[in-house]
Amino acid sequence: MLAVYGAGLLVASPIFGYIADHTKYRRSPFLWGLILLAASTAMFLVGNSIPVLVVARLIQGMSGGCIWVVGLALVIDTVPANEQAQSMGFVSIGLTAGSSLGPLLGGVIYDKAGYTAVFILAFAVIGFDIIMRLLVIEKAAAKQWMPEPSAPDADGANLEDQKPEDKKANPQENIREAMLKNRDAATVLRKESRVPAIILLLKSPRTLNSLFITVMLGSIFTAFDAVLPLRVKYVFHFNSTAAGLIFLAIIIPTLVAPLCGKISDKYGPRWLVVTAFFVCLPLFILLRLPQRPVAGHIALLCALLFCIGFVISASMPGAMSEISISVVEFEKESPGIFGEKGAFAQAYALFNIAWSLGSVVGPLLGGFLNKAIGWNSMVLLFGFLCLLTSFVTIWYTGGKITKDDLPWSYVKPSDRVKPGDVALDALPGSSSGSSDEKTSTSKASGNVESTRLESAVEPGSPEPVEIDSIRAVDAKTT
Numbered sequence: 084m085l086a087v088y089g090a091g092l093l094v095a096s097p098i099f100g101y102i103a104d105h106t107k108y109r110r111s112p113f114l115w116g117l118i119l120l121a122a123s124t125a126m127f128l129v130g131n132s133i134p135v136l137v138v139a140r141l142i143q144g145m146s147g148g149c150i151w152v153v154g155l156a157l158v159i160d161t162v163p164a165n166e167q168a169q170s171m172g173f174v175s176i177g178l179t180a181g182s183s184l185g186p187l188l189g190g191v192i193y194d195k196a197g198y199t200a201v202f203i204l205a206f207a208v209i210g211f212d213i214i215m216r217l218l219v220i221e222k223a224a225a226k227q228w229m230p231e232p233s234a235p236d237a238d239g240a241n242l243e244d245q246k247p248e249d250k251k252a253n254p255q256e257n258i259r260e261a262m263l264k265n266r267d268a269a270t271v272l273r274k275e276s277r278v279p280a281i282i283l284l285l286k287s288p289r290t291l292n293s294l295f296i297t298v299m300l301g302s303i304f305t306a307f308d309a310v311l312p313l314r315v316k317y318v319f320h321f322n323s324t325a326a327g328l329i330f331l332a333i334i335i336p337t338l339v340a341p342l343c344g345k346i347s348d349k350y351g352p353r354w355l356v357v358t359a360f361f362v363c364l365p366l367f368i369l370l371r372l373p374q375r376p377v378a379g380h381i382a383l384l385c386a387l388l389f390c391i392g393f394v395i396s397a398s399m400p401g402a403m404s405e406i407s408i409s410v411v412e413f414e415k416e417s418p419g420i421f422g423e424k425g426a427f428a429q430a431y432a433l434f435n436i437a438w439s440l441g442s443v444v445g446p447l448l449g450g451f452l453n454k455a456i457g458w459n460s461m462v463l464l465f466g467f468l469c470l471l472t473s474f475v476t477i478w479y480t481g482g483k484i485t486k487d488d489l490p491w492s493y494v495k496p497s498d499r500v501k502p503g504d505v506a507l508d509a510l511p512g513s514s515s516g517s518s519d520e521k522t523s524t525s526k527a528s529g530n531v532e533s534t535r536l537e538s539a540v541e542p543g544s545p546e547p548v549e550i551d552s553i554r555a556v557d558a559k560t561t
Contacts, residue, residue, distance in 0.1 A: 084140050085443050091144020092439050097281050099149040100156075100432030104280070104424050109157045113216050116149030121209050128202045151435045156428035159407050160222055164258040165348055167407060172344030172400035179304065179337045179396070186308070187327040194323075222257065258407055258427075274419065280410075280426030281433060287413055290430070292479035293405035294437040296356060299472045300399055301441020303363070303391075303465065306449030307333065314458055315384075319376045332385040333392035344400030352401025353481035359398035360473035366391050367466030371459045405480065406434045412482070 103112050119142055126139035155174065162170040192201050276283060284290045312326040321329070347355055369387055373380040410430045414421060452461040478484050487494040 084137075085447070087137055087140045088144040088147075089439055089443055091141040092148040093144075093436060095145035095148030096152050096432035096435045097279065097429065100152045100281060100429035101279065103153045103156050103428035104422070104426055108221050109153050109160065109428075110216060110219065110221065112149060113153045113157065114213065116146050116153060117209060117213050117216065119143075119146035119149065121206065122146075124202060124205050124209065128199070147439075148432070148435060151438075152428050152432045155403075155431040155434065157219075157221070159427045159431075160257055162257060164256055166345075167258065168344035168347035168352065168400040168404040169341050170344065171403035172340035172342070172396075175340045175396065175399040175403065176337045178399075179392075180334050182305070182308075183330045183334050187330065190323060190327060258411060276420045280421050280429040283420070284409065284413060284426065284430055284433060287409050289405065289412060289479045289482060290409040290433065292476055293402055293409060294433055296398070296402040296405075296472070296476055296480070297434055297437040298441040298444070299360070299468070300395060300402060301438040302445035302448065303441075303469070304333075304395055305442045305445035306465065307388075309446035309450040310453045310458070310461070311388075313453070318374060319381055329385070329388070332388035333395075336389055336392035337396045339393060340396040340400050343397040344404070347401035347404065351481040352398075352405060353477065353484070356398040356401050356480050357473050357477045359394040360469045360476070362394050363391065363469035364466040364473075366394070367462045367469065370462040401480070403434065406430045 099112050099116065103109055106112065123139045123143035123146060126135055126142070130136045130139055158170055158174060159167065188204070189201050192204060307330070311329060312323075315321040315326050315329050319325075343355060366387055370384070373384040373387075407427050407430060410421070410426050414425065449461065449465075452464060456464075
């Protein structure tokens, strides 16, 4: 059943990612995902044979691929570019809470009210979700009711009416709008690549790094699903309800995810993510200590699980925002390669696949190791996997590491940008060198060659103006 769900998710995520990136609004594919989810839930309710349950699980995987991909892309379309990680922190609360509370609620309702009652709750949640999606007004749709900003006259008569903040980058722009504004400064745009964006992004070290972090986060979080209930039953003699409630120690710390996301937005995700994985090593080793059914050992286990949940929640928003920023980084090198709307949904299709891969590997690996080598050796091995992740991911989390990123010479991403630079360079983890040079492309004899220009943009002009031209005007004025 795990393999069938993974197959459905693997097939559906890239397809719905491509559809979402090439449609005007996100609502339609989102609703189709919820309809698929309702269909699979109904099949689970009435199915009484293995083939029906397998098909239901396949459709459920497809619906998950659609809902997560389109949902995360909708978040990126809505929130300001400099608040991505904070917004992903709110999303991660739903991710971890749903993954842990779902089995707990299902078990309690099944014990108290029976099999059908579980599905009544599921249909109620799906129905409520459909209503909420219908009520959403997307930013792209809302623009038709927004007044267009008045353009300045040819003689510049309206320039006096413009406020200084109107001439600067709009802080409420989402990352896609900022990316499109950055395209306007390029002389030549590439045609949209025929190679799917989901394949092109796999060439980016920053994307691969963020996907590796996602796999590890998914593995660590879901490994407890397989081994923790068995552990507390064996050591503390907990019943099923108490074994389920122990997961609250991991869920409650997720409430700090938005705050940690805000820190990632301001200072970049590198050291928050790397430190979180590094701290996991001693925490996992200490999980060997609770071994007796006494209050002190139970409290120690809950405290350790709380700390692990905290560090996972601290690193998850930054890892999730890295996915969209890697799209922007790729776009800056090859403007227009992802088409008119970018490739954010397809990028989050990769995230969805990586998280699901971790969700499959985590329980299987944890359960196998727990049975083969025991709890103590299993938690030790997971701790060293976290340490390895900390060393591997330090190089590309938040962009390729530079001397400005080192702790003893750290410079905030926002402080590396000059006032005249494009707003995209202010994103967390943007390369410090990108603000010093601008790349302009020119076409000659049918061939496009790249040339480096030092340029500045006048407040009222959409086109780059060369430095020499500015000097000539200043001399003439003098």
